[in-house]
Amino acid sequence: MIQLQDVDLKLLRVFMTVVRCGGFSAAQATLNVSQSTISEQMTTLETRLGLKLCERGRSGFRLTEHGMATYEAAQRLQVAVESFCADTGALKKQISGKLYLGIIDNTVTDAASPLPQTLQDFVSRGHDVHLDVYIGTPAELEERVLDGRLHIAVGHFPLHVPGLTYTELYDEPDGLYCGKNHPLAGRSADEGSLDEGVASSRVVARGYLQQHDLRMLKASKAAATVDNIEAQAILILSGAYIGFLPIHYAARWVARGEMYQIGPDQFGSRWPFCAIIRRAAVPPTILQVFVIDLMENFHYKCAD
Structure with missing residues (x-):
């Protein structure tokens, strides 16, 4: 079991700065020391921990598996x-x-x-x-x-x-949206069922809510998957996809006529x-x- 001392805490802070900056050279200005000094400090830390933390050379800076685990542990220690x-x-x-x-x-x-x-x-x-x-x-x-x-x-x-x-x-309410160039743009529910139009559309689903999104739209699979709302909006604005967005977030594009909400009474949830x-x-x-x-x-x- 490693017994941490003051020197280890200082070396860990150097290591975290190097990782955040993306390499030894980039960390020089932040740490206000030379690259050779940073290299010596990193070597000392690896020796004290008995672990290879990173690869550095002509191919650039890269954390090893042990380095990534040590960085996450150092973040927890800092907190x-x-x-x-x-x-x-x-x-x-x-x-x-x-x-x-x-x-x-x-x-x-x-x-x-x-x-x-x-x-x-x-x-x-x-x-x-x-x-x-x-x-x-x-x-x-x-x-x-x-x-x-x-x-x-x-x-x-x-x-x-x-x-x-x-x-x-x-609660945050969301709705189903499409871009202005999508076939469903501006179409109201009284113009006939939207189910057929929705079923024939490409669906972009939020990764952490994919099953919910597909179930709401009665779709078997997503044509695209995203892990954040900005990416969702970009694909919807393209006019090639339909997908769910928070109503407050979509409001700016709806106001400019660049995005349309589809079936407000039919599609939507509160989260x-x-x-x-x-x-x-x-x-x-x-x-x-x-x-x-x-x-x-x-x-x-x-x-x-």
């Missing part, structure tokens, strides 16, 4: 150390440190989200706090909260994972958005304060 510093700071009536927040992609246009006001309230408290925000898919956010790389995440999570606590905040945290005996103080602000803004929006 733990910063949570410890924040908690000890709270003993002196100071809340400081980093809050690691995860958010599902493309929710900035959602007026129902309590996050913008929560963030304003949180930082206006005068805390010496640094926010580190990660945008990811539902599965990525759950994984990062579960292994400690994120303190909290907000999004839609179709499957609940053991070890996490899910607190429902609000619960939740805040997720890891089940733990005592959450870090910085997280406790953020959750208080989040829930206060959630209840305020519910009262509107």
Whole structure:
């Protein structure tokens, strides 16, 4: 079992910077040391850990399998150390440190989200706090909260994972859309059943909701699959595909006549958005304060 010392923490910080920058050369400016010094530090770290962390040479910089695992473990260690510093700071009536927040992609246009006001309230408290925000898919956010790389995440999570606590905040409605050049553009339900037109259309499905999307459209397979909402919108705007989008997100293109909602009364769902945290005996103080602000803004929006 490796006993970490101060030197190991310093070397791990160098390693994480190299990974984020994409190589030794690119990390020189950030670390303010020479490439040869970085190389020596990395060699020392690999020797102390007994692991080959990366390949470097003419072919470029690449993490080994052990390197990737070490990087993820180092991220978790960083969160733990910063949570410890924040908690000890709270003993002196100071809340400081980093809050690691995860958010599902493309929710900035959602007026129902309590996050913008929560963030304003949180930082206006005068805390010496640094926010580190990660945008990811539902599965990525759950994984990062579960292994400690994120303190909290907000999004839609179709499957609940053991070890996490899910607190429902609000619902996000979605609808079925096509681009202006699609045969279904501007077609209303009273012009005849839309089922035939939908059935003959290429469907782009969200990877984490693929079975739901196909079931809603009575389609046997998707013609395209995406893992984020922006990619979904690009394919819909092309006029070659139909697919589901959050109503708030699609509104800008609908207003410009570039996108049309198909069968609003026939196709659509409401998705619960939740805040997720890891089940733990005592959450870090910085997280406790953020959750208080989040829930206060959630209840305020519910009262509107």
